[in-house]
Amino acid sequence: MADKQSACATCQPKGLCGGKGLTTLKEGAWANNPLAIQVLGICSALAVTNRLENSLVMGAALIFVCVGSNLIVSLLRKCTPYRIRMIAEVAIIATFVILFDQFLKAFYWDMSKQLGPYVGLIITNCIVMGRAEAFALQNPPILSIVDGIANGIGYAVILAIIGFFRELLGTGEIMGRTIPVFSEWYTPNQIMILAPGAFIALGIVIGIFNAIKGPAPEEKK
Amino acid sequence: MKGNIYTLFYAAVLGTVCAMVLTFAASFTKPYKDANAKAEERKNILLALKISIPEKASSEKLLEIYKDNVQEQQRGSIKTYVYSPSDDNKGAIAMEFAGPGLWGPIKGFLALNPEITKIKGITFYEQEETPGLGGEIVKPTFRDKFVGLMIRDETGKPGIIIKNGGEVAANKVDGISGATMTCDKVQEMLNEAIRSIVEEKQ
Numbered sequence: 001m002a003d004k005q006s007a008c009a010t011c012q013p014k015g016l017c018g019g020k021g022l023t024t025l026k027e028g029a030w031a032n033n034p035l036a037i038q039v040l041g042i043c044s045a046l047a048v049t050n051r052l053e054n055s056l057v058m059g060a061a062l063i064f065v066c067v068g069s070n071l072i073v074s075l076l077r078k079c080t081p082y083r084i085r086m087i088a089e090v091a092i093i094a095t096f097v098i099l100f101d102q103f104l105k106a107f108y109w110d111m112s113k114q115l116g117p118y119v120g121l122i123i124t125n126c127i128v129m130g131r132a133e134a135f136a137l138q139n140p141p142i143l144s145i146v147d148g149i150a151n152g153i154g155y156a157v158i159l160a161i162i163g164f165f166r167e168l169l170g171t172g173e174i175m176g177r178t179i180p181v182f183s184e185w186y187t188p189n190q191i192m193i194l195a196p197g198a199f200i201a202l203g204i205v206i207g208i209f210n211a212i213k214g215p216a217p218e219e220k221k
Numbered sequence: 222m223k224g225n226i227y228t229l230f231y232a233a234v235l236g237t238v239c240a241m242v243l244t245f246a247a248s249f250t251k252p253y254k255d256a257n258a259k260a261e262e263r264k265n266i267l268l269a270l271k272i273s274i275p276e277k278a279s280s281e282k283l284l285e286i287y288k289d290n291v292q293e294q295q296r297g298s299i300k301t302y303v304y305s306p307s308d309d310n311k312g313a314i315a316m317e318f319a320g321p322g323l324w325g326p327i328k329g330f331l332a333l334n335p336e337i338t339k340i341k342g343i344t345f346y347e348q349e350e351t352p353g354l355g356g357e358i359v360k361p362t363f364r365d366k367f368v369g370l371m372i373r374d375e376t377g378k379p380g381i382i383i384k385n386g387g388e389v390a391a392n393k394v395d396g397i398s399g400a401t402m403t404c405d406k407v408q409e410m411l412n413e414a415i416r417s418i419v420e421e422k423q
Binding site for chain 2: 047048050051054079081083084087091092094098102103105106109113114115117170190194
């Protein structure tokens with residue numbers, strides 16, 4: 001009896017996946033945010049964030065790909081030969097990325113034109129591969145989906161924040177529309193749209209994120 | 222050895238399944254993509270010819286406007302799209318131009334006045350230039366600079382110049398800062414198109 005009680009006190013089997021779901025969600029989106037903490041996938045974060053709309057679509061694309069590839073990798077984790085697991089992961093990821101690309105080309109033609117090659121480049125995004133390798137290979141499918149959503153959101157939100165400020169400061173507009181008063185008064189600073197602006201914005205966002213979150217437990221001594 | 226055979230089998234099955242999913246997706250979206258491409262092309266011809274089209278017009282509406290206003294004519298080896306309204310000042314003749322950009326091919330339409338001396342309008346319907354830099358060539362702010370541009374320099378040699386700074390000329394427009402490579406390539410492909418239509422005329 002005492003044995004059972006102590007087990008319940010430590011693992012708290014309630015909610016999604018016996019309590020692990022929420023932890024996974026928090027871990028992916030906040031404590032271990034792929035962009036701000038692990039600093040992965042910054043190539044696309046720098047490239048497509050010059051407009052808020054591009055950032056949002058890119059975030060959606062990454063959530064879709066991350067969830068899809070995590071699910072499939074997790075389902076196949078017990079029968080995938082260890083030696084070719086990475087090639088198998090890339091094949092699965094590439095399939096999802098091209099699916100999304102085809103979808104954009106068919107139904108969101110204008111957006112597809114704007115993002116150009118960057119949708120296809122999600123295949124090489126370190127976050128997607130990292131989650132498949134580090135999480136989906138060891139965990140059951142539902143939990144892997146949660147992890148995919150968490151990391152996708154962690155990436156998408158940061159992208160949206162950077163996109164918002166780069167478009168606002170670089171063009172004086174939001175979503176391609178002028179803002180009353182602000183657009184007339186503000187002189188757009190083109191550097192925010194160019195590559196250096198991306199580095200500055202990303203650096204500031206990562207800095208603020210870490211300041212709010214505080215140091216990682218192992219750094220506190 | 223059993224492991225090797227299993228590995229090969231696994232790779233083959235996974236590859237086949239992925240390929241099949243993608244083939245299915247590609248053939249499912251093909252009609253939509255083709256319709257998008259067709260409407261996009263028609264829209265660009267209309268825009269280049271400065272035929273007014275309603276904002277957010279449907280694909281059907283675009284095709285209808287196109288049919289009512291534009292005549293396709295062969296001019297030597299060049300396929301041209303001629304717009305000849307009752308108001309003579311608005312008449313224009315358009316042709317396709319294409320060439321390599323910085324990251325991928327650039328394609329568009331160039332509209333000239335019926336006498337082939339001035340540019341009426343210009344559009345790009347396919348490009349993969351850097352968003353925010355070279356990608357700005359599709360923006361009206363850049364394309365409108367070409368309206369009324371002479372296609373010959375002072376000596377009568379056909380060609381235009383896209384460059385920042387330098388002397389002002391009747392056949393020169395400002396480029397985009399940060400996108401010099403794209404501008405150079407666009408200039409080259411436009412000049413090729415201009416030369417070909419000027420030669421065809423003679």
